[in-house]
Amino acid sequence: MEEIKNRVLQVLSDGNLDYRQKKHHLAYIAESTQDYPDILKEATEALNEKIICDLFEGNAPYRPRYVLPDYAYALKNGVNYLELEPPTNFDEAINFLSILYLQVPSITGYSVYLGDIDTLLLDYVGDLSEDKIYKKMKLFWRFIDRTLPDAFVHINIGPEDNVIARVILRIERELKQVVPNLTLKYDPEITSDELLLEASKTVFEVAKPHIANHKMTAADFKGEYGVVSCYNSLPVGGGSHTLIRLNLKKITDLHSGNAESFISGTLKKYCEMTLDVIEARSKYLVECVKYYDTDFLAKEGIISLDNFSAMFGFYGLAECVNQLMKRCGKELCYGKDEEANQLAHLILEEMKKIVDARELPYCKANNGKAFFHAQSGIDIDIEETAGARIPIGSEPDIYSHINTVAPHHHLFNGGISDIFHFDETVKRNPAAILDIIKGAFRKGMRMFTFNLSNGEFIRITGYLVRRSDLKEFREEGSRYGSALFAANSMDNANVDNRVSKRVISNEQVAGKY
Amino acid sequence: MSKLQANISGIIKSSVIDGPGNRMVIFFQECNLNCMYCHNSHTIGLCNLCGTCVDTCPTNSLKIDSENKRIIHNENTCTRCDECIKVCPENSSPFYKQMSVEDVICEILEVKDFISGITVSGGEVMLHAPFLSLLFQEIKSHSDLKHLSILIDSNGNIEQEKWNSLLPLIDGVMLDIKAYSAKTHKQITGYSNEKILKSIEYLNDKNKLKELRFVLTPDYNNDESELREIAKLMKSVSPNVGKTLIKMRNYGIRKEFSFLREASSEEMNFAKNIFVQADIDILVI
Numbered sequence: 001m002e003e004i005k006n007r008v009l010q011v012l013s014d015g016n017l018d019y020r021q022k023k024h025h026l027a028y029i030a031e032s033t034q035d036y037p038d039i040l041k042e043a044t045e046a047l048n049e050k051i052i053c054d055l056f057e058g059n060a061p062y063r064p065r066y067v068l069p070d071y072a073y074a075l076k077n078g079v080n081y082l083e084l085e086p087p088t089n090f091d092e093a094i095n096f097l098s099i100l101y102l103q104v105p106s107i108t109g110y111s112v113y114l115g116d117i118d119t120l121l122l123d124y125v126g127d128l129s130e131d132k133i134y135k136k137m138k139l140f141w142r143f144i145d146r147t148l149p150d151a152f153v154h155i156n157i158g159p160e161d162n163v164i165a166r167v168i169l170r171i172e173r174e175l176k177q178v179v180p181n182l183t184l185k186y187d188p189e190i191t192s193d194e195l196l197l198e199a200s201k202t203v204f205e206v207a208k209p210h211i212a213n214h215k216m217t218a219a220d221f222k223g224e225y226g227v228v229s230c231y232n233s234l235p236v237g238g239g240s241h242t243l244i245r246l247n248l249k250k251i252t253d254l255h256s257g258n259a260e261s262f263i264s265g266t267l268k269k270y271c272e273m274t275l276d277v278i279e280a281r282s283k284y285l286v287e288c289v290k291y292y293d294t295d296f297l298a299k300e301g302i303i304s305l306d307n308f309s310a311m312f313g314f315y316g317l318a319e320c321v322n323q324l325m326k327r328c329g330k331e332l333c334y335g336k337d338e339e340a341n342q343l344a345h346l347i348l349e350e351m352k353k354i355v356d357a358r359e360l361p362y363c364k365a366n367n368g369k370a371f372f373h374a375q376s377g378i379d380i381d382i383e384e385t386a387g388a389r390i391p392i393g394s395e396p397d398i399y400s401h402i403n404t405v406a407p408h409h410h411l412f413n414g415g416i417s418d419i420f421h422f423d424e425t426v427k428r429n430p431a432a433i434l435d436i437i438k439g440a441f442r443k444g445m446r447m448f449t450f451n452l453s454n455g456e457f458i459r460i461t462g463y464l465v466r467r468s469d470l471k472e473f474r475e476e477g478s479r480y481g482s483a484l485f486a487a488n489s490m491d492n493a494n495v496d497n498r499v500s501k502r503v504i505s506n507e508q509v510a511g512k513y
Numbered sequence: 514m515s516k517l518q519a520n521i522s523g524i525i526k527s528s529v530i531d532g533p534g535n536r537m538v539i540f541f542q543e544c545n546l547n548c549m550y551c552h553n554s555h556t557i558g559l560c561n562l563c564g565t566c567v568d569t570c571p572t573n574s575l576k577i578d579s580e581n582k583r584i585i586h587n588e589n590t591c592t593r594c595d596e597c598i599k600v601c602p603e604n605s606s607p608f609y610k611q612m613s614v615e616d617v618i619c620e621i622l623e624v625k626d627f628i629s630g631i632t633v634s635g636g637e638v639m640l641h642a643p644f645l646s647l648l649f650q651e652i653k654s655h656s657d658l659k660h661l662s663i664l665i666d667s668n669g670n671i672e673q674e675k676w677n678s679l680l681p682l683i684d685g686v687m688l689d690i691k692a693y694s695a696k697t698h699k700q701i702t703g704y705s706n707e708k709i710l711k712s713i714e715y716l717n718d719k720n721k722l723k724e725l726r727f728v729l730t731p732d733y734n735n736d737e738s739e740l741r742e743i744a745k746l747m748k749s750v751s752p753n754v755g756k757t758l759i760k761m762r763n764y765g766i767r768k769e770f771s772f773l774r775e776a777s778s779e780e781m782n783f784a785k786n787i788f789v790q791a792d793i794d795i796l797v798i
Contacts, residue, residue: 398527399624426529428798431629435535436527439627 004029024109034060037280037288043273051250052274054281055107055243055378061285063105063295065311068226069302070237071115074100075123081296090133093124094140101148104297110150113228113239114180118157118164125163134167138175141168145177152229158185159214161195169198173205182209183227188438190214200433204426204452210417211448213441220413222365223307230376231417231447235365238307240414241282245313245375246274248320248347249384259324259343263350271312271354278310278370279360286362309363311414312355313375316384317344318391334404335390341404348388352411371414389418398436406443420450427452519644521617522556522609522636526624532664532687532723534629537621542609544637546668546702548691549770550730550761556636558603560584566597566607575607583611614647621658630662630684639671642679649682664723669712670704676715685723686716692734693742701733710746717750724755729784731761731776740784744791756795758784 011017011025036044036059046052057065075093078086079100087093097115104111125133144153157165165184172182184191184199191214199209210231217225217233224236234240255266285291292298292305321334321344332340352372359368374387385391388408395401398420405418426432437448520542525531528538544557551557562582567575574591575584584607598606621631631652633645645665652658662684669688676686690709692698698706716722727743729735734743747756760781763773776784781797788795 399627402627423529429529429533431533432527432529432535435629436627439535442626 004033020109028056028058031058031060031062037061037284039277039280040273043276046270046273047277049250050380051247051254051270052277053245053247054277055245055375057107057242057281060289061242061281062289063107063291064239064241064285064308065107065243066112066228066232066234066239067104067106067297067303068113068228068234068236068239069100069104069111069115069297070224071097071100071120071302073237074300074302075120077301079296079300079302081300087124089126090121090124090128090136093121094136098140098143098147101144105295106152108150108152110148110153112152112154112232113226113234113236114144114148114153114155116156116158116185116224116226116236118160118162118168121164122162130163130167133163134170137164137167138171141171141175141177141180145175145179148179151178151181153180154183154226154228155180156183156185156212156226157209158195159187159190161192165195166198169202169209172202172208176206181229183212184209185214185217185227186211186437186441187214188441193434196434196437197430200430200437203433203450204430207451211437213446213448216410216441216444216446227415227447231415231449232311232373233413233415233446234311234371235307235309237303238305238309238365239303240311240371241285241308241362242278243311243313243373243375244274244277244281245315245373246270247316247384248314249316249323252316252320252323258327262324263347267347267350268354271351272358274312275355275358275360275370278312282310282360282362305362306364309366310360310370311373312370313373313387313414314351315375315377315381315387317347317374317388318385319383320347333394335394335396335401344388345408348408348411366413372412373414374412374416376417387416395421402436402440402443402445406440406445409444409446412446415447417447417449418445420448422450422452424452516613517644517647518611518613519641520559520609521612522553522606524617524620526620527627528632531632531634531666532630532662534662535627536630536632536664537624537628538632538634538666539617539620540634541636541638541641542605543640544635544668545640545670546637546691546704547604548702550701550728550763550766550773552762552765553636554604554767555598555601555606556604556609558601558605560601560605560607560609561603563602565600565602569596569600571596614644614651617648618651618655618658621652621661625657625661628661630664632664632666632687634666635668637668637670638665639667639669639675642671642675646678646682649679653682667712668702669709669716670706671708671712673708673711673715676712676719676721680719680721683721685721687724687726688713688716688722689726689728690743690746691728691730693739693746697734697739701730713746713750717754720751722750722754724757725750726757726759728759728761729776729781731774731780735776735780735784737787740787741791744788744793747788747793747795748791752794756788756793758788758795758797760798 007029008026011022043052047054075096076086078084082099082103084096084099087096101111101114106112157168186196199211202209212227221235225233226236227233251266251270255262297303298305318334321340324343325332325340334340334344355372356369360370363369377386390401390404401420409416440448521539522542523540525538528536531538540556542556543559547557562577564577567577571594572590572592574587575597578585586607638645649663652661652663663682664684665686667686667688691701692706695705713722713725725747760776763775766773785795785797
């Protein structure tokens with residue numbers, strides 16, 4: 001009890017946290033007084049050792065990690081719980097969504113998915129001029145940034161070229177806000193080159209949107225999908241109960257044999273253990289908390305348990321592969337040497353098989369299996385490279401980089417990201433970016449994210465921060481929950497020096513107290 | 514395929530500054546101008562096997578292969594200190610390679626999914642017109658490559674008829690004008706500019722002039738009358754031709770020309786204003 005009191009006091013007296021942030025951390029401490037869902041002792045130890053990481057989701061999951069409301073359904077049917085009638089015009093639609101956003105749970109307390117916003121709003125445009133839409137959207141965008149101040153809050157546009165998508169890109173360039181994070185769903189057969197060009201020019205200014213390979217991603221889902229948080233692709237009207245990630249570096253440290261025995265022994269053992277944790281947490285949420293029986297989103301059909309699954313993530317592939325290579329007496333590196341790349345592919349394919357072989361409860365959205373996800377890292381990852389990325393600073397030339405990672409992107413129905421860096425000169429020739437994105441998707445990449453060197457916005461692992469916010473945070477705290485995360489990442493992972501780039505998230509903040 | 518070969522000084526597989534989109538750029542060895550500010554002066558001359566570089570190489574990575582009349586370069590021991598390039602009396606390099614059209618096509622195929630097109634550059638690429646003709650025909654008849662655009666980056670110092678067979682195969686030519694007055698041109702490049710001015714006119718008439726660039730070199734081509742002549746020339750070509758004013762950078766130029774100085778921002782603005790006054794939409798870089 002004394003320990004809890006001290007932790008609470010630490011939060012209460014932390015001048016860098018605002019009121020709402022304090023409340024969030026206090027809730028985390030309260031949750032930590034509960035016993036962890038029922039798992040084997042070995043799994044508990046693995047969690048304690050951070051061999052398996054639950055991304056600070058808390059001891060007693062009382063809301064899903066990722067919720068993707070079916071906003072189209074809500075707009076059409078209204079929401080009884082919030083006493084909202086279906087909107088009849090643009091203003092009402094924006095007002096409706098603004099209210100609903102604030103009610104969507106997540107680990108960070110802020111909704112990770114705000115919908116495919118252009119598609120949602122196009123029905124309400126009526127005879128509004130582009131200028132009127134622009135003015136209304138600009139206020140809406142300010143509302144989103146100020147009320148949902150978390151870089152994991154994510155919104156989608158595309159694949160069709162339309163007035164709202166274009167207005168959003170313009171507003172993004174003007175407002176230069178961290179929130180919302182943004183993905184353009186891109187399909188060369190549907191999306192115009194002009195929209196992709198607008199998107200690329202927007203990346204030059206604010207390091208977003210990310211470009212998702214729409215055709216490839218859509219094929220992995222029964223219904224609609226959304227890209228949320230840090231490159232997680234999940235079903236709309238559902239989501240993921242939990243995301244548990246396996247530290248491949250740490251399990252390689254524990255392993256004492258060669259690559260072959262690693263794959264057949266250690267890897268399999270820890271993948272199963274990770275899946276045990278996923279199963280226990282999902283059951284707790286569904287059976288003990290009865291979230292899906294009680295929350296208004298589920299009761300009103302805006303989400304449905306049938307559209308949920310869980311996510312199996314991992315990180316530190318590069319360190320795992322390089323270490324296994326070393327053990328065979330070979331100084332070969334992932335991203336640089338073909339033999340190392342082949343081993344990486346083999347490990348990923350093996351993991352995918354293990355994940356796909358395990359029947360999990362309450363994972364109907366993916367036919368009873370977890371979504372496989374290359375987790376893009378958090379601030380505490382000091383020795384491990386995010387997901388299946390090539391370590392920061394040792395990325396090869398862009399074609400080799402794409403050719404190394406593209407062959408495994410198809411495995412990741414839960415999402416994967418690699419970040420590419422371009423020199424400022426590309427600003428004069430944005431068509432060059434289009435060529436590379438199209439080429440990358442032809443090679444099988446699922447998601448393309450790029451940054452310009454020396455941009456004001458920095459991607460940490462999956463989310464964005466402004467350079468100035470980082471500086472400010474180090475001095476006096478930031479309005480954005482994710483700035484702490486980013487500051488830690490910058491300190492720990494050298495992300496500022498990457499030859500290619502991307503940003504992170506907020507989940508672990510509470511674990512600090 | 515033809516046995517015709519060309520001396521290739523380098524290939525850049527991704528360039529965003531050699532025409533629209535992402536492009537593969539193929540650099541040819543040998544030039545028929547000798548610009549004072551040339552940043553790639555080792556691409557001007559051809560190797561005559563004099564052996565100066567072989568004797569200079571600190572890691573003994575170069576050898577003369579007299580039988581095949583070439584320099585053998587050991588990539589494993591070479592540290593790319595570029596001493597060989599600095600001492601070459603011919604403004605050449607031991608690194609360029611003979612490549613066939615087939616070799617170049619293989620290189621393009623490797624990156625075809627990522628590029629809008631190719632740009633051939635130099636040296637002076639038009640010295641290899643027969644090779645280019647074959648290369649371009651091969652690209653245009655290849656099912657995986659025919660969509661690629663083809664740009665030529667040339668100094669224009671070439672007989673008019675050399676362009677003829679190439680024009681139907683290419684999308685355009687990017688060309689520099691170093692000076693309008695023949696005298697100044699000779700000072701900067703060592704040669705007069707009659708052929709270049711004709712090339713500009715001819716390519717513009719044929720609708721194949723893509724870009725016309727002018728490199729501002731203080732104390733040589735930055736006086737008002739010279740600038741007004743250049744502006745007149747730029748105005749005489751189609752408004753669709755991109756026009757660029759480039760600041761000469763003295764980084765990487767040969768020691769003997771280290772006296773060249775970069776234009777101040779006032780000098781750049783002065784030049785820019787002359788073009789703007791002439792109603793020319795000009796990009797300054």
